[in-house]
Amino acid sequence: MEPAFVNMEKELEKYFDRLWPICRSITGNGLRESFRILQEIIPLELTEVPTGTKAFDWEVPKEWNIKDAYIVTPEGKKICQFKENNLHIVSYSVPKNESIDFAELKKHLFFREDLPEAIPYATSYYKENWGFCISYNEFKSLSQEGEYKIFIDSELKNGSLTYGDLLLKGDTDKEIMFSSYLCHPSMANNELSGPLAMAFLYKKLSSLKKRKYSYRFILAPETIGIITYLSGFGEHLKKKLTAGYVITCVAGKDAFRYKNARRKDSIGDKAAAHVLKHSNEKYDIENFSIGGSDERQYCSIGFNLPVGSLMKSKYQEYKEYHSSLDNKSFIDFSCLAKSVEMYYNFCRTLELNEKYKNLYPNCELQLGKRGLYPTTGGTWGIDIENTRKILHLLAFADGETDLIDIAEQRKLSAHDFEKEISILLEMGLLGVEK
């Protein structure tokens, strides 16, 4: 049933290496180029939203593109070269070609004293400005005398914001959504892990012969991209969404972390907690809070969608976050593959989970005459685990309790009952309450 990846980790790494050097932002050609590479795996349909388009309290900003940027020190040394590391330039920096003194320059330099070797990541999307990011070590070595030449070959003009989405149809129009973002320059866990996991998850789900749910995949620049998306499709999601997940920061080496939706009744959260509990992985679950990714929009009061998020090395909790140290050596492709599998298992559980109903509810069924019970009773009682599971299902399947809850009463996972449910459905002993 599952698609054969010759080696998922190797494939993930191959795509990672191609996406890594591209300078992405919330708009622009780097973003488009990244989408095109990902389309080789997941056929996202791209939409271009023009500059100035309103979306609730927001507006699509100008499109930003950049060719080059650097600083020349008084000693004539070229530093903060965009072509060496695209994190050196503050995203959305306006064009610049002038000489200034150190005091003025300093106002436009960003560094982190707590992480002296790292180039930090900074943006100025909504206020026209410019700046460079520099390691603290390099910053300390700068001369305070003389003129610095600033060169930024960027362009800020009316254009458009690009996002991609895709609906993988299933037997019903109830949707499970996966959402990730594409907008950061060269960072690994907090950028590329999300789109890559989503793309490979699509590959697994699309190869299933049968899907109860339709699966929606959304990839957009963080915040503004999803706000734009929701201004168009938010009402649709309110009607159709059964569960959703924001895929972000899924390639780190830390234990799994699951963040619940704001609303407390999400079946997506319930399935996630159930799958994590019955996995052999370490994990922790936390409640919704501000400070996160696009679940902030999905879970905003007006939409209040059942959207959670599974992570491995959560944003803001690892020191390399939002810096040049969030790179290929920070992440682990086996962790990324594990995250794909875990999300896939959420889906499998959602597919199997139903409020099943025993269609012969008065007293036990005589399983013996149906070949589902050992014929000699007595000493050995019920000695076949399959029979026990069948009896358990028939005893608890009241059409009001879902499979996850029924399974938990026996300290098993929903999937431990997959075979028995299939037998009972086929024999007409169990139905599904709609």
Added chain:
Amino acid sequence: MEPAFVNMEKELEKYFDRLWPICRSITGNGLRESFRILQEIIPLELTEVPTGTKAFDWEVPKEWNIKDAYIVTPEGKKICQFKENNLHIVSYSVPKNESIDFAELKKHLFFREDLPEAIPYATSYYKENWGFCISYNEFKSLSQEGEYKIFIDSELKNGSLTYGDLLLKGDTDKEIMFSSYLCHPSMANNELSGPLAMAFLYKKLSSLKKRKYSYRFILAPETIGIITYLSGFGEHLKKKLTAGYVITCVAGKDAFRYKNARRKDSIGDKAAAHVLKHSNEKYDIENFSIGGSDERQYCSIGFNLPVGSLMKSKYQEYKEYHSSLDNKSFIDFSCLAKSVEMYYNFCRTLELNEKYKNLYPNCELQLGKRGLYPTTGGTWGIDIENTRKILHLLAFADGETDLIDIAEQRKLSAHDFEKEISILLEMGLLGVEK
């Protein structure tokens, strides 16, 4: 108020000794003979249900009777003699008189390697077959050469299944039910403890001068007997039953074990937990699960009755279960008597428990002028525990909270308030919310 048993334990033992040697099964004359002995204590009305009668997914099987059975070894030794221990024959074995070799015999022998001295208990009610049960020690000594003579003088024919029931009327037609089973050959905890406890519980309840509830007693072969009973009286029980208990395995030396009904709102379970908590006995409470006795039928989804079960040495949890070692030395008649008392206390609590209502709800009553309060206040505050209990009742009896919950708020048992309730009802200060 309570009937005087000169010595309940001695009486229990006397009846136990008479019932012990009889070979019972789910039908047949041994079953009828056992009913007749128990009728000396509890006047159950017997019903005969003919072979072939349908009951939901089941059908009453043929009636089985047996006179003798044994095996003659190649050495001419008579073994597995039914007349020595009726567990030797697999229940419902068809008649047989033939010689076979060891290889063939082995397919029909049941033993337990984990309990080498015990004769196990086995049945084949719903598939025509035959077999002998033998201790593993004896099995190991059997010669693998030569012919074995098999002799089974049994009869399997159209007949009937016998069950008994009785309604002990109270002031209302709301019922408390006790159900036990009669169908195993010579076993003690997992057979005779249940019917004996039920019979003596009947004796105590029938001698009460006043009963709010009517009490129903059902004794039938396990599973098929109760399924047959429910096919006739299940709808009646759905209308009338306030609480019910399956009495099984109540004579062992282990701590009390209470198993809750499947539904979560059973007042019977609540009363049981409350009484156990305020007893000085060790106990544990577990949720409903498959693998049990007739609560499997009462709690099936279609009936969903509030039926739990109190046990002492629970089925499947003691190694002697379903073997010749579940005998008189395994059980303890003082434990059996304790179980009778505990069930009786469940009834007393259910009788006393009500949603009482303070009929003078505005501010405290002036208890002093009614002689219910010390006349000099001040230093000593309320110094009489009776007064405290009266004040507590009047403060919490809002017509919505039952006595059990009111008592628990003071960490007392419902019965600790028996005298005060009687005073307040008599003085017209308290009413009962219907």
Added chain:
Amino acid sequence: MEPAFVNMEKELEKYFDRLWPICRSITGNGLRESFRILQEIIPLELTEVPTGTKAFDWEVPKEWNIKDAYIVTPEGKKICQFKENNLHIVSYSVPKNESIDFAELKKHLFFREDLPEAIPYATSYYKENWGFCISYNEFKSLSQEGEYKIFIDSELKNGSLTYGDLLLKGDTDKEIMFSSYLCHPSMANNELSGPLAMAFLYKKLSSLKKRKYSYRFILAPETIGIITYLSGFGEHLKKKLTAGYVITCVAGKDAFRYKNARRKDSIGDKAAAHVLKHSNEKYDIENFSIGGSDERQYCSIGFNLPVGSLMKSKYQEYKEYHSSLDNKSFIDFSCLAKSVEMYYNFCRTLELNEKYKNLYPNCELQLGKRGLYPTTGGTWGIDIENTRKILHLLAFADGETDLIDIAEQRKLSAHDFEKEISILLEMGLLGVEK
């Protein structure tokens, strides 16, 4: 915003010293004199309720006044002198002028063997009687021979019971109530701490420029006074009361103790628990129980008002309770001032607490364009705690969740959000759900 007490502790002590020597009871001139002193701080309106007035199950008793009382021993020594300590006379003792022997006297003497130096406190309001309270040490020294002269210059006659109340109006007619009692002779924690705390709390609340709630203050003799009050105003309180507190025993050195209302949904209890949790004070919370002060009446089933009680050194839990040792050295004026502050904070929280509603519920607001967000994102994420609080409010203010619950989700107190709420209300981003 808060009134400046030059020194609240000193002022409390000054009034304490004036009120201390007065012999109060549930009626009489001592009670009236005490009211007049308190009216210097809180302008309570006094009501006189005539002897014989019915109030539910009760009746206003005769008015009692006393001028003098003592015993002369056979040796001619004057003991138990009312003028030395008004606790010596049992409250409501009838007039007496006769000589009796020790055996007869002993029936009318009250002492505490467990506290041999203390004069206990005793009353006989509802049965005509007389008595003296004496330390156990002094009692032991009494001669058992000879005549004792008893002198009680008291008067028991038709008169009236005095209570005081006051409504401090706010913007709405929803009321927060404070209730205390005045009826014990010279005792400190269990008498004067309550009325003094109430009076000073009034001073603080009355100086607020704006109050959402109206504040009701009730001061009356314990039990009979409040029952009388409720017979007139109980129905009004059922309609208007949002929360109430009985102020009693608030000047001791023990940790704070909060006693919940009988009903479980009191916003007053919720606010109290929230404020205590976020204070740096030690505290404990207990459920409603009989044995207490006038919450017994407010929480009686018929009224079922949301009335709790905060204490410091709770009645019946300190050995000096109801004796001459509950005096000025037992209490601490800084503790009393702390209690005033704590009750004041309950009010502040109730004033601020609302079900706020984000008026722009779809997706996050763009705080940056409103000056509420740092303009350069990226490395530092949201780096201003104010911004975080604003985002938190907007994310959770769904019009159904109150501020206390929203604050607790961030482990903060409601008041930690005071400034941010005010900004958001002013900018029209937040509304109040009515």
